[in-house]
Each structure stands twice: as C-alpha cells, then as structure tokens.
Amino acid sequence: MKNYALLYAQSGGPTSVINASAYGVITEAKKRGIKTYVALNGIEGLLKGSISDIDNESDQEIEKLRYTPASAFGSCRVKLPIHTQDKTQYEKILEIFKKLNIHYFVYNGGNDSMNTCSKIADFMQESGYECYVCGVPKTIDNDLLCTDHCPGYGSAAKFIATACSEIALDTNVYAHGRITVVEIMGRDAGWLTASSALASAYGTGPDLIYLPERPFDIEDFCVKCKNVYMKKHSCLVAVSEGIRDVNGKYICSYATEEKKDMFNNTQLGGVGIYLANLLTQKTGIKTRAIELSLMQRCAAHIASLTDNEEAVLAGRKAVEAVSDGITNKMVTFKRESNSPYKMTCSLSPLCDVAHGTQSMPDEFIGKDCCSVTDKFIAYATPLIMGEVNIKYENGLPVFASLKNKIITF
C-alpha cells in the first residue's frame, strides 16, 4: 500500500447525489486504510492549495453526506490548458501531490471535468510520477459517453416526473384551464425532459414533450397545444431548454433577441415563458410557464434510491480502481437487463468519455416528435426506483455541514 494518499474533488454543476459518490470514495478509502484529502472547489482550489483533510470531519457528518445535495466540497468550472502547451498549472498540481504523498486522484464531474481528469492523468504519466487517476461520472444531463446512464440523472428524473405528476393534477382542476409550459434542463440532450413522460406513463403528466433531438416547429407546436386544450380544457407541455428550430437555432435565443435592445441582454426567462406568451398570442388561450430550475439538480429530498446507491458504488469503484493500479479511466455503468433491473460497473478510458455527448437514441423518441417511446419508459423506470431514507429534524431534511478546514502543508 506504500501509504499513498488520495485526493478527491468535485467539479461542474451539482447534483442530488454527487455527495453520495463522495461518501463512497471516502468510506472505501477509509476501509482500505488510504489517507484522503479533498481539494475545495475542484481544480480551482487545488491550484490555490485549498486542501482539506477528511480526518478533520466527524463520522456523523460523513454519514449525512450520503443524502446531502450540491457539492459539499465546493465546485468549479475551470478548464486546464493543454499541458504540452502550458505546463505551469500541472507542475503546481504535481508539486502539491508530491508534498502530500498523493498518488491517487479521483475527480467527480461531468464532461468537462472528465476532460480535466484525462489531462492530469496524461501529464502525470508523461512526467513519470506514479499517479492513478479515475473519474467518477456525475451529471443530471445523462449525456456522458460510454455509460448506460450517469449518477445524478435518476434523481433529477424522479424529481421532474414527480413534479410533473403533481403539476398535471394541479393544472387540471378548473373547468376552463390553461396551457402550461414546463421548461426542463438539458441544453443538448433530451434525457431530462423525456423523464417527465414517466408521470404520464404511470398516472397523469405532460400531454406533449419536446426534446432538443428533434427540430422544433413553432406553428406545429401551437396547433398541437391548441388541439389538446380543445379536447381537455387544459394542456401540459414539457419543453427542453435546448429545443432548436430546423436551422439549429435555439428557440430561447429568439426570446433573448427580441428583448436584447430594450434590456441590454439581461436574463429574462427562457424558452418556457417565450412559448407561453407566443401561445397566448396565437391561440388566445390562457397560459402559464413553469421553470423547474435548480430543484432539478438539488431536490435531494426526493432523490432516487437506485441513483443514490449507484452514486455510492461509483465512488467505491473509483477507489478500487486506483488502488488496483489502474489509471486514466472513468467508472461506467452497463445495463444487463431492464426487468429485473441489473447493472454492472466497468471502466472506460477517460479519453473516450471526454469528447462528445450522448443524445437520446432514435428508438427512445416518438415518431410524432412530441413524445417518447415505451422503450424509453422501460429504460428510465428502474433509474427512479426507490426512495432515500433521509432523516428529518424540525420538519426539514438533515444535511451534512462540513468543516472544510484548509490545511497548511
């Protein structure tokens, strides 16, 4: 074991279960007798030497970490330069690794973070420093390559489907209702928006679903919404923030452009509110826009137990990999079967993950371009199964509160 230490850090947008992966990393490392450090605010903190020692945190708080949303160790969106062009930052990292005897590096994040992770692994290998690097996937967007799905997606999907089932009931109560447009995250891939269909599949949910994988036609959208409304006296539509017209132009950019002159291009709501206004203008029907916003990535109180357990597992697997002397990989999931659900963990080269994103396959998207298929429902259902056993105090979920004390070294 050589008393090698491990460094763990989080990066990119938070999820409801990224800390579950942290919990997996920390407890697995402890089990194996590996000293664990954490870089605060990911690579950004690492470069500044903002490092904390996990031994300074109580076991009790580490236990709570499993069910705590957001990035408990802070996050960043820093990208590293290509190391063959500029070594400065890499050498800074190497210096810290040497000082703290860090030979294991586990980075928890999405696409960009895996790119960073890959670059660090390459640099360490080339510089001859013994360092085993493994990425732990994390993204609500579910758009990482090489893996059946990503930790974070199942919980976001469970929140979205639950919210849509509740909103669908709420918007159905009046004899003369509205058209309600729910805007859902996912700029390049429709996985999150598609998950709203779980509400419809198992109860009440959106009538129409628009994904970025298909060109969006405003006229056709208005006609379809109106038709549903005429039949039901209400209509619930789920739209991805990333829908684009036939020329690939984001629909939300229409909204921004219209308002740019007047408001100096400040934030004015997205595609949901734009389409709701447009629908009212074109059909005369009352509308409402709802943006599910940040809750999609932080509603840990309704996290999926399956997602939570898999996030822990991904953390454990990464520690297992690096301590087995494996490097430059990311933990990936392979689906063995839908029913009963069976998933196995494997490892994929970071370089394969880091380039490109995973869109929804054609077989998951309805031919009418405003629905999903039964195959998608079969794919997504196991990922939202089970409820986490969060403790409540004073009526509220109890979340971890870490010291994150920066060490001197």
Next chain:
Amino acid sequence: MKNYALLYAQSGGPTSVINASAYGVITEAKKRGIKTYVALNGIEGLLKGSISDIDNESDQEIEKLRYTPASAFGSCRVKLPIHTQDKTQYEKILEIFKKLNIHYFVYNGGNDSMNTCSKIADFMQESGYECYVCGVPKTIDNDLLCTDHCPGYGSAAKFIATACSEIALDTNVYAHGRITVVEIMGRDAGWLTASSALASAYGTGPDLIYLPERPFDIEDFCVKCKNVYMKKHSCLVAVSEGIRDVNGKYICSYATEEKKDMFNNTQLGGVGIYLANLLTQKTGIKTRAIELSLMQRCAAHIASLTDNEEAVLAGRKAVEAVSDGITNKMVTFKRESNSPYKMTCSLSPLCDVAHGTQSMPDEFIGKDCCSVTDKFIAYATPLIMGEVNIKYENGLPVFASLKNKIITF
C-alpha cells in the same frame, strides 16, 4: 338523522392537502351514515347540476385521496351575486338541494369561497329551507381570519423551506457565486415567504427575506444583497411576489410596465426576475431568479404530516358540526401551545371570516425589515413537522384517480 344528504365541493386554488379534507369529510359522513354527493368544479358545477355520488368511487381511491394534491373534484373561481339583489342562482341551488335531499353543505376553500359559503347559508336560512352549512378552510396563503393557521399552509411552508435549504446548498458551491432571488407566492401576506426562514433557522437558507407587510426599497435591497455577497461570495434572497414600494405600488408592476409596450402586456416573469436583472445592472454581480411557482401548492410528496392530519380533522369537524345542526360557521384552529404543539378545533361565524385577510403580525417580522423573528420560527415549526407516508409505485407517488361520474337526477 332523517336521511339528510351532504354536498361537498372544493373551490379556489388547490393545495397539497385539500383532498385530505375531502377524505375527512367523506369518511366522517360515511361513519355517520350520511349520503354524500360532490359538486364538480365547486359552485360552477353545482349551478350546472354537475354532481357525482361518492358511492361510485372505490374505497381504495378514497384512501389515496388523503395524499393526493390538487382539487380532486375540480375547482372554480366563481363568485355569487348578493342574494337580495339576484336570487336566480340561489334558487337553482335550492332546487338541486331539494331534489337530492341535501340538507348539509360543506364548502372547502379560501377567502372568496367562505364568502360564497356564507351567502348560501344566509339564503337557505331566509328561504326557510333546513340546511346546515359549514366551511372548511384551505389556503396555502395562511391569510384567513379567525384561525391560528390554515390547512395547506404547513405543507406549502415545508416545501418552500425544504426547497430553500436545497437551493441554498446548491448556490453555495462556487468560489465566485451569484445572488439568487427566489420568488415566493403570497400577494398580500408574507406567511409563505417567511417560511423560507425555517431553512436558515435549522441549517442553510435565505440570507435576506422580503415580505409584503413592509415597504420595499429597491436601493436598500441592492445594498444589502451586495453586502452579503461581498462577505460570502453568494447570496440567497427570498422575496414575496407581493412586495410593494412605499406608495403601495407592486414591485412586479414595475416589470410589467417596462415591458408593456413591447410585448403587449403578456406574462414575462415576475418580481424575482425583475429584481435579479436590476441587481446585475446595479452591482455587476451575476444573478439568477427562481420562481417556486405551482409546486408551492401541489408538492404533496413533501407535505407536512401535521398539516395533512389537521386537514383531515377540519373535514371531520365540519361534518360533525352540520350533523349537530350548526350552520353558517367555518372550522377554525386555536393554538394552545407551541412546545409541545397543541391545537384545538373550534368554529367561527362565516361572516367574520369572509371579510378581510390576516397579515403577518409585527412580532413575527424582523426590525431590519428583511428577516423574521424567533417568535415566527416557534409559530411555524410545528406546522411543518412530520412526513406523510405516501405510497410509491414505479418510483412515483401514487395519487387517486376518481371517476367523478356525473349523476342524472
């Protein structure tokens, strides 16, 4: 008992627990051997004769009703004329009551609904028709007179506080964060916005809270937000949709006015997004606006058990009252103590409830006009205690699906 039948109906905006009150009414009536009808879409449906027989629903669905959000029997926003001026609609109601032997009427709603309820009770009394009328309070706004609190508020408060605690963690993750403005419902009273303070009191939550009970000063708001941001590198603000300037003008109307010419006065987001844009313009700091929107009144998956139980109780009490020959009252709650929490049910005259709304008392609002007091926390905490035991199937909460079959008579 005379085989008198009971008519129940729901009105106004839905809540997470209005159906729990329906469950209380239906099961209590059944226990007492009282035949129960439901008017679909409240008074609007009653006037059209859209009435269903609760015997047509299965016990299983009635059980699920207890945890189902929104108004399972539909809702309306119809106001009745003063009966001394126009009797037509009242006579229509009387005719239906006579036909179906309805002598008990239980109406479940907020302020306007209690007004309707009161008018019907008055008319029945004056027309000499034996009819016992009781209102069941329902509003997330918590602004009904004569009662310590309203069914619906506790669950909305629990959702808001939970959401704010999760959002607070999420928005704290970057070394250089944003100012996040969360817009919360409640046009005339700050109860809902104040509940976000529960997150801060018991963990992490909003740094600043702005209620409609205090005049809102934009300059002071910007300074305070900036000060928090300079200290913490992030700032979370909760604002009520109903905040007004010193002249009583709604801040959200500033937003509407600015945009009226260009966008023909369509919906363009509310006060949250207006203030977020303003903050960016005045301070140069990145901002984000979040509207908690409809989830505040329909997130049954995170309903308060206390609220749910009290909503059932309110329904039962109303049936008890009418079958005891009491009329023209609303069920009200009286708080006996905060800790241990003890509440008793009583009845107040509908005419006392129907006029006016209940704002937050001064003792609940911080002297700095951007916080709440410990007294408010002591008041609100018991109301969000406990979690409902919702059943999940396919990873989603199971909600009632009623037939709502209209009977012919």
